[in-house]
Amino acid sequence: MSESEKSPTPLDRFTCVIPAGGVGSRLWPLSRANAPKFLLDLTGSGDSLLRATWDRLAPIAPPERVIVVTGNKHRASVEKQLPELLGENLVTESEPKDSSAAIGLAAAILELRDPDAIIGSFAADHVIRNEVLFQRAVETAVNAADQGYIATIGIRPTHPSTGFGYIEAGPARGDLAPFDIYDVKSFVEKPEEELARTYVEHGGYLWNAGMFIARATVLLDQMAEKEPAMVHSLREIAAAWGTDRAASVRERLWPALPKIAIDYTVAEPAAEAGKMVCVAAHFDWDDVGDFASVANLLTRGRAGDLAVLGDRAQVLSDASSGIVVSESDRLVALVGVEDIVVVDTADVLLVTTKAKAQEVKGLVGRMKVSGGGHLL
Amino acid sequence: MSESEKSPTPLDRFTCVIPAGGVGSRLWPLSRANAPKFLLDLTGSGDSLLRATWDRLAPIAPPERVIVVTGNKHRASVEKQLPELLGENLVTESEPKDSSAAIGLAAAILELRDPDAIIGSFAADHVIRNEVLFQRAVETAVNAADQGYIATIGIRPTHPSTGFGYIEAGPARGDLAPFDIYDVKSFVEKPEEELARTYVEHGGYLWNAGMFIARATVLLDQMAEKEPAMVHSLREIAAAWGTDRAASVRERLWPALPKIAIDYTVAEPAAEAGKMVCVAAHFDWDDVGDFASVANLLTRGRAGDLAVLGDRAQVLSDASSGIVVSESDRLVALVGVEDIVVVDTADVLLVTTKAKAQEVKGLVGRMKVSGGGHLL
Numbered sequence: 001m002s003e004s005e006k007s008p009t010p011l012d013r014f015t016c017v018i019p020a021g022g023v024g025s026r027l028w029p030l031s032r033a034n035a036p037k038f039l040l041d042l043t044g045s046g047d048s049l050l051r052a053t054w055d056r057l058a059p060i061a062p063p064e065r066v067i068v069v070t071g072n073k074h075r076a077s078v079e080k081q082l083p084e085l086l087g088e089n090l091v092t093e094s095e096p097k098d099s100s101a102a103i104g105l106a107a108a109i110l111e112l113r114d115p116d117a118i119i120g121s122f123a124a125d126h127v128i129r130n131e132v133l134f135q136r137a138v139e140t141a142v143n144a145a146d147q148g149y150i151a152t153i154g155i156r157p158t159h160p161s162t163g164f165g166y167i168e169a170g171p172a173r174g175d176l177a178p179f180d181i182y183d184v185k186s187f188v189e190k191p192e193e194e195l196a197r198t199y200v201e202h203g204g205y206l207w208n209a210g211m212f213i214a215r216a217t218v219l220l221d222q223m224a225e226k227e228p229a230m231v232h233s234l235r236e237i238a239a240a241w242g243t244d245r246a247a248s249v250r251e252r253l254w255p256a257l258p259k260i261a262i263d264y265t266v267a268e269p270a271a272e273a274g275k276m277v278c279v280a281a282h283f284d285w286d287d288v289g290d291f292a293s294v295a296n297l298l299t300r301g302r303a304g305d306l307a308v309l310g311d312r313a314q315v316l317s318d319a320s321s322g323i324v325v326s327e328s329d330r331l332v333a334l335v336g337v338e339d340i341v342v343v344d345t346a347d348v349l350l351v352t353t354k355a356k357a358q359e360v361k362g363l364v365g366r367m368k369v370s371g372g373g374h375l376l
Numbered sequence: 377m378s379e380s381e382k383s384p385t386p387l388d389r390f391t392c393v394i395p396a397g398g399v400g401s402r403l404w405p406l407s408r409a410n411a412p413k414f415l416l417d418l419t420g421s422g423d424s425l426l427r428a429t430w431d432r433l434a435p436i437a438p439p440e441r442v443i444v445v446t447g448n449k450h451r452a453s454v455e456k457q458l459p460e461l462l463g464e465n466l467v468t469e470s471e472p473k474d475s476s477a478a479i480g481l482a483a484a485i486l487e488l489r490d491p492d493a494i495i496g497s498f499a500a501d502h503v504i505r506n507e508v509l510f511q512r513a514v515e516t517a518v519n520a521a522d523q524g525y526i527a528t529i530g531i532r533p534t535h536p537s538t539g540f541g542y543i544e545a546g547p548a549r550g551d552l553a554p555f556d557i558y559d560v561k562s563f564v565e566k567p568e569e570e571l572a573r574t575y576v577e578h579g580g581y582l583w584n585a586g587m588f589i590a591r592a593t594v595l596l597d598q599m600a601e602k603e604p605a606m607v608h609s610l611r612e613i614a615a616a617w618g619t620d621r622a623a624s625v626r627e628r629l630w631p632a633l634p635k636i637a638i639d640y641t642v643a644e645p646a647a648e649a650g651k652m653v654c655v656a657a658h659f660d661w662d663d664v665g666d667f668a669s670v671a672n673l674l675t676r677g678r679a680g681d682l683a684v685l686g687d688r689a690q691v692l693s694d695a696s697s698g699i700v701v702s703e704s705d706r707l708v709a710l711v712g713v714e715d716i717v718v719v720d721t722a723d724v725l726l727v728t729t730k731a732k733a734q735e736v737k738g739l740v741g742r743m744k745v746s747g748g749g750h751l752l
Contacts, residue, residue: 336732356712
């Protein structure tokens with residue numbers, strides 16, 4: 001027997017799940033149905049967000065312990081981005097069913113591989129800087145998960161964001177780790193600015209980055225309390241996974257699964273039941289929700305910088321803020337416009353402002369019903 | 377002898393000069409060195425401003441009495457726009473020398489053709505609506521010019537524009553025409569907004585549209601008081617015009633001519649000397665100085681309208697103001713931006729605002745010295 005089989009540490013039983021779904025419609029026209037946010041390079045690094053997520057997890061989990069869940073139609077793109085991904089670890093959805101089904105199916109597959117498996121979910125389209133701090137937070141969370149808790153990693157807020165949900169932390173749990181781990185009292189929705197300000201001043205609140213770490217069986221049992229039929233179906237699909245019956249079982253059960261976020265099936269009920277802990281982390285994190293976020297990422301929050309994304313972008317501007325995203329080498333000239341957002345693609349030009357960048361989602365919604373679908 | 381030779385009225389001795397120079401750099405990147413403002417369609421009519429100017433003058437003067445003065449390099453474009461233009465009426469400049477030289481040369485050529493010739497200059501790149509009122513104003517001005525006056529056509533202001541110069545009108549000249557003709561007390565430069573407001577409230581001020589009508593000899597003699605050497609050269613070039621020596625004489629004299637606007641060599645001195653009269657006109661006039669003007673022209677000043685210029689333009693917008701100029705059929709999407717100016721050409725995209733549209737000229741100036749010349 002190898003050493004890891006003799007005395008496996010919790011981290012040796014840890015598998016990362018990367019749910020790679022979601023178009024990110026607030027990033028249209030850069031994001032499209034065929035070019036979802038997780039396939040985009042939004043940091044100018046040359047890597048897609050999915051690839052950066054994989055690389056960030058590599059020091060924590062080897063390829064055989066990273067699972068990607070994505071839509072059928074993104075299979076080829078994901079395989080191209082992640083040549084190291086094992087075939088049996090690419091889980092495809094026939095239609096999108098939100099995070100409970102995506103993460104739940106991965107958990108159900110994992111608990112069959114190893115009844116003591118620990119699962120952690122990490123979105124494919126977030127940006128994290130300072131990876132050592134990230135790794136340390138994950139290790140702490142994995143150890144807590146091994147004790148039977150459902151752990152989340154919360155980010156210490158750097159400003160009163162109204163774009164993120166918050167975690168209200170309870171007493172420190174020195175019994176689980178020496179530093180930075182707390183009970184979760186509750187999850188709170190995206191707040192108004194004034195409330196966000198009190199959260200930041202109070203200090204007992206963290207940004208909810210949507211990272212959940214738990215034993216696969218603990219996670220599924222928690223989900224089953226809220227959605228027993230769903231978990232039953234997920235375990236049935238998992239039992240057939242990799243066999244001749246896989247396709248037919250999934251085809252029969254998947255379409256009927258509810259579309260529901262894991263926050264509602266696992267995180268909130270677990271917090272109410274006192275089974276949820278959070279690791280308070282210090283790394284830079286952003287969900288890159290809109291072009292204002294992309295601008296802030298590129299300028300690293302410096303005021304007085306115009307952000308430019310695009311290898312061949314040419315910009316002439318008297319503006320000291322805002323962002324130009326260009327897929328071509330033609331000149332973008334800005335005169336007297338501050339905080340502007342210009343996204344210059346082959347078939348669509350978007351002009352908006354950082355303050356209005358969230359409203360792009362509404363435009364995309366209107367285009368879906370009004371005949372602009374071929375551009376989405 | 378034909379009837380017109382027997383008893384020529386002043387209008388029979390009237391020749392229109394169209395100075396077609398000036399790139400119109402505040403309309404960049406639509407206007408370029410090779411696509412100056414007068415060759416553009418800025419009204420969506422399908423015609424260039426030059427062609428529209430020609431058509432507006434056609435009821436006043438037949439082709440043999442319309443002269444166009446333009447740069448050497450625009451010869452082919454002008455001929456294409458104006459197939460009716462006679463070869464001897466196309467006057468080309470080897471290099472641009474502002475309006476005194478351009479109009480002065482036309483006047484010098486004309487006084488040789490007919491010592492009683494009356495000349496009127498009309499810019500190639502202005503927009504005028506209600507052509508009947510325009511014709512009536514020109515006729516009144518021509519009759520005053522026949523009496524030895526230098527006449528200008530001033531536009532009754534519709535709002536306190538800070539983008540135009542003004543004419544301060546003096547006493548009515550009922551001896552010259554029954555209505556709408558006045559002495560000119562002075563020409564005043566583009567005013568600040570508050571001063572412009574008092575001009576409009578006072579009522580005795582007109583917009584200076586740069587239209588000057590005079591006997592060719594009167595105009596040249598007036599110019600000679602200020603610039604005797606210049607007028608001497610212009611008459612020498614004109615004397616050689618159409619002969620074998622034309623090119624060599626122009627080549628010798630033209631480069632040394634001063635670059636000076638006719639306002640300073642003719643209009644202002646004539647006003648001071650009491651030789652200037654103005655016709656107060658009621659037609660809609662605009663010099664289309666920047667994209668804010670283009671927007672107002674296209675929406676005819678209606679608030680709550682987004683202006684769109686471009687045959688194939690596709691725009692999706694929640695804005696109720698501003699302008700999109702597009703040379704392609706790709707979608708321009710505007711979210712939460714009011715009064716925006718978007719000019720989408722093959723190699724340059726400009727984004728500015730109506731309020732800042734004048735500053736495009738400064739950007740073009742900076743590009744000239746900083747290496748963006750190929751895009752100008």
